Amino acid sequence: MDMQKEYSCLEKNCKIFTKVIDIEGDYQESLPAYLDDIYRVVKCTSNSYVTSADISFNEVKIYGKCAIQITYYNEKSRLCFADFEEDFSKVFTLDNLTESSFVRAVICDKYTNFRVINQRRIDVRTMSVLNISVYDRVKFPTVKSFDSAKLKTRSVATSDVAASYIDKIDFDEEVTLPSDAAAIGRIISSSTYPTVTDVKVIKDKMLIKAELKTTILYTADDDDGGIEKASYSFSLSKIVDRSGLEDDDTVIADVALGSVFFKIKGTAGEKVSVINIFGDIALGLTVIRENTAELVTDGYAAGRESTGEYTEFTASTDGRFVTERKLVDVPLMLNGEITEIKELGLKLKSPNYKKGAIHTTVDAVAIVSNDGGLSSVSASADVDIPAEKYDDAIVSLCIDDYDYTLAADGRIDMRLNLEINAYYFNVSTIPVLADITIGDEIKNNHALTVYFAKENEKVWDIAKSFLSDESKIIQENALKSDTLDSSKVLIIPRA
Numbered sequence: 001m002d003m004q005k006e007y008s009c010l011e012k013n014c015k016i017f018t019k020v021i022d023i024e025g026d027y028q029e030s031l032p033a034y035l036d037d038i039y040r041v042v043k044c045t046s047n048s049y050v051t052s053a054d055i056s057f058n059e060v061k062i063y064g065k066c067a068i069q070i071t072y073y074n075e076k077s078r079l080c081f082a083d084f085e086e087d088f089s090k091v092f093t094l095d096n097l098t099e100s101s102f103v104r105a106v107i108c109d110k111y112t113n114f115r116v117i118n119q120r121r122i123d124v125r126t127m128s129v130l131n132i133s134v135y136d137r138v139k140f141p142t143v144k145s146f147d148s149a150k151l152k153t154r155s156v157a158t159s160d161v162a163a164s165y166i167d168k169i170d171f172d173e174e175v176t177l178p179s180d181a182a183a184i185g186r187i188i189s190s191s192t193y194p195t196v197t198d199v200k201v202i203k204d205k206m207l208i209k210a211e212l213k214t215t216i217l218y219t220a221d222d223d224d225g226g227i228e229k230a231s232y233s234f235s236l237s238k239i240v241d242r243s244g245l246e247d248d249d250t251v252i253a254d255v256a257l258g259s260v261f262f263k264i265k266g267t268a269g270e271k272v273s274v275i276n277i278f279g280d281i282a283l284g285l286t287v288i289r290e291n292t293a294e295l296v297t298d299g300y301a302a303g304r305e306s307t308g309e310y311t312e313f314t315a316s317t318d319g320r321f322v323t324e325r326k327l328v329d330v331p332l333m334l335n336g337e338i339t340e341i342k343e344l345g346l347k348l349k350s351p352n353y354k355k356g357a358i359h360t361t362v363d364a365v366a367i368v369s370n371d372g373g374l375s376s377v378s379a380s381a382d383v384d385i386p387a388e389k390y391d392d393a394i395v396s397l398c399i400d401d402y403d404y405t406l407a408a409d410g411r412i413d414m415r416l417n418l419e420i421n422a423y424y425f426n427v428s429t430i431p432v433l434a435d436i437t438i439g440d441e442i443k444n445n446h447a448l449t450v451y452f453a454k455e456n457e458k459v460w461d462i463a464k465s466f467l468s469d470e471s472k473i474i475q476e477n478a479l480k481s482d483t484l485d486s487s488k489v490l491i492i493p494r495a
Helices: 459-465 470-476
Strands: 005-030 040-056 059-073 079-093 102-118 121-146 150-176 184-202 205-220 227-241 250-265 274-300 304-333 340-348 352-354 357-370 373-386 392-406 411-441 448-453 488-493
Touching (some): 005 040, 005 079, 005 150, 005 304, 040 102, 040 121, 040 150, 040 274, 040 357, 059 102, 059 121, 059 184, 059 250, 079 184, 102 150, 102 274, 102 340, 121 150, 121 304, 150 205, 150 227, 150 411, 150 459, 184 250, 184 274, 184 411, 205 250, 205 274, 205 340, 227 274, 227 340, 250 392, 250 411, 274 304, 304 357, 340 392, 340 411, 352 392, 357 392, 357 411, 373 411, 459 470, 470 488
Parallel strands (some): 121 411, 274 411
Antiparallel strands (some): 005 121, 059 079, 150 274, 205 227, 304 411, 340 357, 352 357, 392 411
16 A cells, blocks of 8 residues: 655754853053052952854854953052953854854853062053854654654744854943042042843844943042042943844843943042943854644554654753742851951852752952051852752843842852842653554454553553554543543454
């Protein structure tokens, strides 16, 4: 008997490659002519961020920048500030990528060391960790239809990573100190961190809203030259145009500080009290799209020999997007005797999800006051945040706000208010029917067969084992479901 068979091909984006790369930077920085000589460094920090992540001709290309800031004393024991910016890149080859491939790249800083070479030069060594995931379109061949054969179909709700983009939000703000504040002498340090507050998606566009919080440390322009602090926050937004975005897409936004610069503004003879703050924040945008996959999971021909070939379809199922804020208590131990904390800068390492918890590390660098003037101390602490229990998740984590108390032994009791955006999912491996071969008709096939069925057996499995018909078994035995709710004696008709 000639049967017409038709095939189709399931397609989905799959993570085909992951890699963790250490980005080492060894930079020789020379002070501009307008800055004072270095006498003693108080603080040296850096932050790395990705500016582009692309794939072309089987090459994965990651480009980024490393922003370096130093606070130091000059020869006259006056505090000064200098900043620098360096480029970095990583390029590697992957074979057999299609035009649909894309890369998701997230970077976090590991450490910053420095060495003063002379009064005009400082060598800075940085280490950051780049987490790379490459996605590509993977095909799963399957039978679509087959005349006279029984095919078992199943609809599965899936969640796929549809795309990943790198973008940025530029900012340019002016702030004015309160009228009773001392005039600005020099800006000597800053700590700045961004938070994504909202993401809205419509066809081919997404609206990103963020908040930027900054604390500026400066010396007063008076005889005393005391150290003052000013804190500000700004609301930022950007419309990102990306062809292919759909209204129901979910976007997980990783946000990182890019470059930030400060410029004192004032007129000769007047009180200097205006600061221009400008730069950008880096965005890593991961698009998740929910779909329904129509799967043919099994097949046979009633009354005839048949052999099926199967392949495994890996699906992200039970997807759930969660956005929430959580308060987390974090103790940090700072070394040395500390009289006062002048400035505290915090960073979160890239979060990872495992066994129902989000894991990250908070790094702190503080400018502190002691008998020898100002110096910097650092500390780190691991943070585990209870979360939804799924197989995996794509997570972004931001510091929305924090406060702390300083204990006598140099311990900081810190409370972090974290903004969490996560898409949780389970990973299911589902066999699908890749092909089916129909053989000869079964001889001596009885008109009726009695079968002692067990509770929870599937009628499809019974019908296949007897080469019968599922619908006829349900009709013959007046069954109300395709799964048996108890043990039964069934009449199996010949198909």
